[in-house]
Amino acid sequence: MARILQRPRRADEPVGTDPQSGASAVGSLTRTTGGRSLHMPLRRADARRHRSERLLAAATVRAAIVSVAGVIGRPVRNQSGDEIGQLVDVVARWSDGQTYPPITGLVVRVGRRLAFVDATAVEQFEHAQVVLRSARLDLRDFSRRPGEVMLGRDVLDHQLVDVDDKQVIRAADLYLAPVLGRVRLVGVDVSPSSLLRRLGPRRWRTRPTPDRVIDWAAIQPFGDTSQGALEVRLRSSHEGLHRLRPGELADLLEELRRPERQELLAALSADEAADALEEMEAEDLTRLLRESEPQTAADLLAKMEPDEAVDALRDLDEDERVSLLGRMPAAPAARLIKLLAYPEDEAGGFMTTALVLADTGDSAGEVAGRLADARAHDLDLDAVAVVDDDGLLVGDLPLLTLLLALRSDAEVRVGQLLEDEEPVTVGPEARATEVSERLIQSRRHSLLVVDEGRPIGRILADDMLDALVSTRGRFHFPQLFE
């Protein structure tokens, strides 16, 4: 029988009468596996010699870990083997920034009441039972402390984010193992076969099947998402989250359910969140904006690229739109209102207003500085619109031309860099087909939208690509009346 020895939390803590209590975690793990081989019958030991090392390793791992789904509902015994109660749940703490959350205690049903047993009172965590350290126990009524999560109730069978593989998973099982002197949550099982094991007969359920396990270090967990217990909010987010690309974050946001989605959103910085929102499918984005606090939604929209924000606003109802625009700072609100005035299917409706303008008299260095300021809009920067003193468009300066000019002379005037070529432009009421044609003819990556001679926005070739690629094959239930 495999077991994990629980070491006391601190050396100076009073310990029970157990002579093994001073053993180190590493020692206990070795002893655990050693014990297994000693008790094995000779014939099986013989057969085992022929097994591959991989199987041996797998068996060792299986012996060393405890399945949370399996151990819940199992007896909790004292030193003399008497059953004290039944294990209801395992409590872990993950607010203190440790990679592998330590187990802080157990919820045990004793008679008709739920009691809390601190982790220091646990002698062994076995596959099918928990043995406590002392015969007499101080059973406290269970009340959860901040930062603590009940693994069975709040994590098992719930959604989690696997940051390494950038996917949303549902925990089919959780595995515990001794690490650095404490029993900790080390992995999450995601294989459907583990679900079958849990459905099977009693003796299957306690047997870990770590075929597809994700290291807990790669997991972004969520707190208790049920109502009335929101104090267990995430305090720190997984650092891996910040390495995800906006498109990957958008996928995660689309797949999570509301409470988890809101937690993930809260774990992101405002800029990361806005970038991710730009990549979301329209209907998922609408839902996300609706369910968020209006002020949060307004702030996110204000940070998004104007063309994407306008698309999102168009999908909302009129009163929602007005309320969100009203909560935004004046400048982005005014810009969005102006864009909203253009019909959706005309150039004005799908252009971006993130323009970098230059005067013919500006130096290349000055323009480069302005581009650096507009860094947040990097995806929408393809060229610099050059205007004369009256604000009328005179040319569209590609970034490459500017870059090459900077190499030789940062003081050169922008006006001198312009070639004879007319800038590629359309009016604000141009249709998508006209925009595409102009782009194809000119072989440019973007063109300018011009109203009465003044540049008001830019349309990038990739915006046209978005329009071409339908959402075919992407299925959504229920889709009636959409």
Add this chain to the structure above:
Amino acid sequence: MATPRDAAPVAAAKRIRRLPLFVYLAAVGPGLIAAAAGNDAGGVATYASAGSQFGYRTLFLMVLVAITYVIVQEMVARLAVHTGKGLAALIREQFPLRLTAFAISAFAVANVGLVVTEFAGIATAFDLFGVSRYLSVPIAAVAIWALVLFGSYRYAERIFILLTLVFITYPIAAILGHPNWSQVFAQAAWPHFELSYPFLLLVVALIGTTITPYIQLYEAGAVVDKGIGPEDFKYERADAIGGAVLASIVSISIIIATAAVLAGHGALNSAEEAAHALRPVAGSAAEVLFGLGLLGAAALAAAVVPLSTSYAVAEAVGVERSVSRSFRQAPLFLGLFTAQILIGASVVLIPGNLIHLIVNTQVLEGVITPITLLFILVLANRKSLLGPAANGPVARWVGGIAIGAVAVVAAAYVVVAILGWFGLR
């Protein structure tokens, strides 16, 4: 700082896109849509059977069923609004895995029954137009499968929805058919139950077709999809209750309209007979009208029902990721969807009376309905899940009694049916 009352954004907002009819319809909310989707081929056939076979005598029980339906829809809307999760996900998170497996399997079985119903509905409709089911059903099965798979289903869907609007004519037909109103009200208000096997069977079918498990999952999914949160709960509640009441009015008027024309006729055997009920509205066009409505309702549900099974199973197993992606990456999802269509179409191809097949599959729904309802009741009672929005003592009792009554009727039917197999009835 712009204020919310600024004229500019309002003006801007007003200029934005002209809304097609469907968007207006969508604005009425998921509850109403779910309720409309509930009056499918199975519903129409079962209500018409009730009117034909028992006249107005099922009305009292139908009113009780309708009240239960309203209560359940409200609970489902409340769960979805306050948790932001669909029923399958909630059951997986809130119940032990074995109970989850039980609930989802029951739901899957009920849905396979429904798919059979819908293909039977398609076959019946084409029968009315003189097309053999051996031709219409295989073609319809392949067409629906392909439409959903290759993504152009959304357009077909709109046509089907328009066709189902035919059933809105039933309340008018009920009035124009000059039913015996004093009898209608007496039967609806006077508590009574007939102790006969055909009556019990039809009552279970009425329960199954009115409180279909799939409609509960559908409504929860639609509420979550629309992102309706607790702050909008009072609208959503009105929408859910209103939708359920409206659907019940249509259901009851199908019974009345059919009873007025066919009462005493005996068990309903064909769609032509059922179509007679629309004569007061449509005259000689009644059959065509009825056939089109049936076709729309059946074709719509024949795609959505198997999808809802696949969705629920995928959600419960935890492979949601693949659901929102393409079918190629989702073998479980695709496999389940295809299998259901295959089973549904195959069963209908077995020779036999289509109307009886439809009523019998509704009986299957009725036997499974109490299982789903029990899960919904337990979830809606949970303070740990819903906090202050959980069922209060009154809702607990009323909901418990209503759902308990449904369970008792279903259990009674099962006992009687099993006795029947051994020749003990």
